[in-house]
Amino acid sequence: MKEGPVIASVAALLGDPARANILTALMDGRALTVSELAEAAGVTLQTASGHLSKLEAANLLTAEKQGRHRYYRLSGPDVAEVLEALMGLAQRTGATRVRTGPKDAALRSARTCYDHLAGERGVALLRGAQRQGLIEDGQDLALTDKGRAFFAAFGIDLAALEKGRRPVCRACLDWSERRSHLGGALGAAVLSRMIERQWVRRESGRVLTFTREGADGFDAAFGPAAR
Amino acid sequence: MKEGPVIASVAALLGDPARANILTALMDGRALTVSELAEAAGVTLQTASGHLSKLEAANLLTAEKQGRHRYYRLSGPDVAEVLEALMGLAQRTGATRVRTGPKDAALRSARTCYDHLAGERGVALLRGAQRQGLIEDGQDLALTDKGRAFFAAFGIDLAALEKGRRPVCRACLDWSERRSHLGGALGAAVLSRMIERQWVRRESGRVLTFTREGADGFDAAFGPAAR
DNA sequence: CCAATAGTTCGGCTATGGTCGAAGTATGAA
C-alpha cells in the first residue's frame, strides 16, 4: 500500500504550473539556462532556480555548467514520453482548452518530441516505414534488412546508433494524433538528418516547418502526412 | 505557452498522496465503493468523497450508483497505462523506496494492470505470443491468422472483441519489467479466461497467483516466465 | 415509520509549498 505515494511524489512535481511550463519548454530536447526557463515559466529567477533544483533532485532533469550559465535538459527521452502521455490524458480528460490558435495547428502538423519528429508528420513517418517493410512492428520495433539499407542511404550511421545504450527504435505515443511515432536513437537521427538536409526548420518552441523540398522529399520517401 | 498548465492540472490531480492511493487501488480494474477507497487512501469518508468528485470531474474515474453504494472505477485502460508509466518514471527517478517486501516480489511476478496480466508473466505472455507468430508487432499490435485460431481455441470470442471500440491488441509498458505486456480487449479477455480456467487467482490488491496447473499450462502455451 | 448505513456538503483549521525581495557566491569582462 506504499505504492501510491511513489507515483504521487513525481506527479506532484509535474503538477505545479511553473514546473510544468519548464518541462514542456524542455520537451524539444535542447538545454536551456535558468533565466530562459524562468521566463518560459513566467516566474522570477529565484523561483525557477528552486524548481529546477527539485526537478534535478528527482532526476527528471540534468544540469551542466558552462561558464556562468547553468544548462538544464530533460534527463532522458522517457521523461519526454511520459509528458506526451500526460498531454494525451489531459486532452481526453476534457481539460483541453478551447484556445486552438494557429500555433496549435502548426504543433499538430509537425513538432519535436524531445529529439525526434512528432505530430502528423511523425506518425506518417512511422506508418510509411512500416508499410514499406523498413521497420517491423514488434513489441519493440525492429529494423528490417531493407530498412537498414534505406536508412543507411538516408545518411544515417546505424552502427553508431547500435553501439549506444539507447534503443534504436522506439514507439512513442503521440498526444495529438493518438497513434505512435518513431522515437529512439533512430528517430533522433532521422530528425537531425532532415534538419541537415534542410527538409525541415525549427521554429520557436517545438514547432517544425517543412520546406518545399522537404515536404516533397518526405512524401516521396514515406508517403503523404494526411491520413 | 498555455500548454504547460494543461498537463499540470491532471498531474496535480495525481500528485496528492490520497488520490494516488485511490487510483492505484483501482488499478486492478475493479469498481470500489467510497468507503473502501477511503480506507485504501487512509482518509475519512468525507475527504475521500471530495477527492473522488474531483477525479470524476476530470474524467479519470467514472461512477455508478448501485443501491446506497457508489462504485468508482478508472474511466479507461489509458488511465491505468499512464499510471504504470509514472511508476516507471518514479522508479528510475530514484524515488523507489528500499522497502522491498515479499508482496513486492509477488507483484513483480504477476499482477493485474487494470484488467489484464502484467509483471513477469505478462511480458512472457506477449513475448511468447510474438515468438510463435500469434501476434505481429506493429506500431499497433495485430493478431495473425494463426493467433486468431489459437485464441479462439483458448476460449475467446474474437468476433465480440472486434465489435467493441476498444483496440483488440495493445502494448502496455510494464513498470517492473520495463518491457511491454499485452493490454487491450484481448489482454483483458485472456486474463479473465485464465481466471475462469482457474489458472490464476486474484489475491489481495493487484497480486495474481498462478496455480500449479495454471503455471504448467501457461508455460506450455507461452513459454516460461523467467527471462 | 424508525433506525442504520452510505455518501455529500459545509465550514473552519492548518500546513504545505509557491512566491519574491534581499543578500550571498561564482564567473567573466573591463
Add this chain to the structure above:
DNA sequence: TTCATACTTCGACCATAGCCGAACTATTGG
C-alpha cells in the same frame, strides 16, 4: 581590482488545498 551578470540561498509572506467534525440527504431493512 572592480563591476556586471548568472545563479543560489535565506527568510518571510500568503494562498491554496487537504483534512476532519458536524449536519444534511438518500437508500435499505426491519
